[in-house]
Amino acid sequence: MTEDSTIYAPATAPGRSGLAVIRLSGPAAGDSLRRLTGEPLSEARRIVRRSINHPITGETLDQGMVAWFPAPRSFTGEEGAELYLHGGRAVVAAVLAALAQLPNLKLAEPGEFTRRAFLNGRLDLTEVEGFADLVAAETEAQRRQAVRQLDGVLGELYGGWSESLTTALARLEAAIDFPDEDLPANLIVSVTEQVAPVAKAIAEHLADGHRGERLREGLSVVIMGPPNAGKSSLFNALARREAAIVSPQEGTTRDVLEVALDLGGYPVLLADTAGLRRTRNEIEAEGVRRAERRAEDADLRIFVLDAERVADQLPNLLNLKQDRDLVLANKTDLLAGRPLPEVGLPLLPISVRSGAGLNELVARISQIAAESMDSVGSPALTRARHRSALEEALVALTRSRVAHDPELVAEDLRLAVRALGRITGRVDVEDLLDRIFSEFCIGK
Numbered sequence: 149m150t151e152d153s154t155i156y157a158p159a160t161a162p163g164r165s166g167l168a169v170i171r172l173s174g175p176a177a178g179d180s181l182r183r184l185t186g187e188p189l190s191e192a193r194r195i196v197r198r199s200i201n202h203p204i205t206g207e208t209l210d211q212g213m214v215a216w217f218p219a220p221r222s223f224t225g226e227e228g229a230e231l232y233l234h235g236g237r238a239v240v241a242a243v244l245a246a247l248a249q250l251p252n253l254k255l256a257e258p259g260e261f262t263r264r265a266f267l268n269g270r271l272d273l274t275e276v277e278g279f280a281d282l283v284a285a286e287t288e289a290q291r292r293q294a295v296r297q298l299d300g301v302l303g304e305l306y307g308g309w310s311e312s313l314t315t316a317l318a319r320l321e322a323a324i325d326f327p328d329e330d331l332p333a334n335l336i337v338s339v340t341e342q343v344a345p346v347a348k349a350i351a352e353h354l355a356d357g358h359r360g361e362r363l364r365e366g367l368s369v370v371i372m373g374p375p376n377a378g379k380s381s382l383f384n385a386l387a388r389r390e391a392a393i394v395s396p397q398e399g400t401t402r403d404v405l406e407v408a409l410d411l412g413g414y415p416v417l418l419a420d421t422a423g424l425r426r427t428r429n430e431i432e433a434e435g436v437r438r439a440e441r442r443a444e445d446a447d448l449r450i451f452v453l454d455a456e457r458v459a460d461q462l463p464n465l466l467n468l469k470q471d472r473d474l475v476l477a478n479k480t481d482l483l484a485g486r487p488l489p490e491v492g493l494p495l496l497p498i499s500v501r502s503g504a505g506l507n508e509l510v511a512r513i514s515q516i517a518a519e520s521m522d523s524v525g526s527p528a529l530t531r532a533r534h535r536s537a538l539e540e541a542l543v544a545l546t547r548s549r550v551a552h553d554p555e556l557v558a559e560d561l562r563l564a565v566r567a568l569g570r571i572t573g574r575v576d577v578e579d580l581l582d583r584i585f586s587e588f589c590i591g592k
């Protein structure tokens with residue numbers, strides 16, 4: 149599939165920088181490059197120095213470098229060119245204005261380069277999404293996951309399942325299509341045997357505790373506890389900036405504040421909340437409601453108590469779940485050597501003021517993040533879109549095992565294959581494209 153139009157766009161972020169890259173893709177890319185440089189096309193995929201000139205006035209706009217990518221060995225699979233310019237706003241603006249003067253060129257839509265790469269079979273949809281995730285990756289673990297996906301690991305996994313099912317389906321259909329002959333009695337049995345391991349693998353892949361999705365989105369951690377325990381102080385210490393107001397007055401924090409952190413390479417979304425107490429103050433009461441709501445969908449709750457008042461404060465913690473909660477005793481600097489009381493559950497002693505225990509706390513949170521995000525062995529399911537298609541495939545496969553009519557079995561297998569195909573974009577993709585490519589910005 150080839151496009152008639154040729155698109156261009158900056159591939160680097162706007163602003164002052166050492167280098168700016170402008171990409172072109174489409175049939176007029178080579179001709180445009182010739183007209184901008186005033187020289188014949190250079191050797192394919194080689195970066196060469198060229199002066200970049202206005203195609204009409206001939207004025208030199210920049211001394212840069214260019215590369216020429218003949219089809220199909222380019223990012224999009226079309227004719228492509230790249231201009232490497234000095235990264236000043238005026239330089240980029242002048243070259244973009246010059247490109248606008250050339251015939252058959254248009255500014256690319258967001259995600260259009262990647263869309264063309266997909267349409268030309270250079271990437272499947274999971275790779276497109278891996279590419280989007282890689283561009284958006286903010287931590288090491290996110291980068292690793294995106295690189296694997298961009299490598300096609302997920303696409304291969306889903307493609308492999310789809311292939312096994314297609315083979316089973318083909319055998320079944322061949323048998324159905326020859327009505328003269330009796331269907332072999334054991335046909336359904338053997339098809340079921342072929343389908344069962346795929347259904348099992350899909351079920352296991354789905355039951356991964358949402359690790360891949362959590363890695364993309366970040367571990368949601370909420371700091372909670374009684375007023376004045378030092379929640380906002382801790383929040384600021386972890387965020388390494390004075391993001392929240394700290395004061396000796398109870399009920400200081402009302403809104404839920406959030407920061408995105410990188411803890412040991414794992415993304416964490418940390419929230420500070422209002423101190424939990426009954427209050428007549430309407431605004432503070434709304435803060436408490438927001439705190440409780442925020443805690444409901446958190447992956448981890450960190451309860452902060454005042455080390456001097458642990459025994460009074462502990463019973464008020466809302467339905468403490470030891471596997472999802474950490475309990476901290478803050479302000480240990482005020483204990484002056486006195487031990488913490490025995491309360492029958494592990495308390496992590498810290499002092500935001502002296503810094504004691506903070507390293508241990510950070511290590512603990514990143515360990516929890518790692519445990520909930522790292523996937524061992526098979527690649528992780530990374531998106532809700534994949535999850536719903538896999539669930540659909542599994543429902544069809546499960547139903548196919550109890551169907552006795554070969555036609556019904558075949559129909560279920562077809563549904564499962566189609567659901568898997570939607571993940572990689574092999575079938576029924578049109579409606580999905582806009583949503584996926586809308587994640588991209590212009591020039592990608």
Ligand SMILES: Nc1nc2c(ncn2[C@@H]2O[C@H](COP(=O)(O)OP(=O)(O)OP(=O)(O)O)[C@@H](O)[C@H]2O)c(=O)[nH]1
Nearest residue numbers: 375376377378379380381395399400401423500501
């Ligand atoms: N001595 C000591 N004081 C602390 C420590 N951490 C916080 N504080 C003090 O405790 C008071 C309350 O701190 P905040 O961080 O505002 O407490 P909070 O839990 O966010 O309070 P609310 O938002 O009102 O619920 C402030 O005066 C802090 O300086 C600590 O480790 N040691």
Ligand SMILES: [K+]
Nearest residue numbers: 376395397400
């Ligand atoms: K306070």
Ligand SMILES: [Mg+2]
Nearest residue numbers: 379380400401
């Ligand atoms: Mg606070």
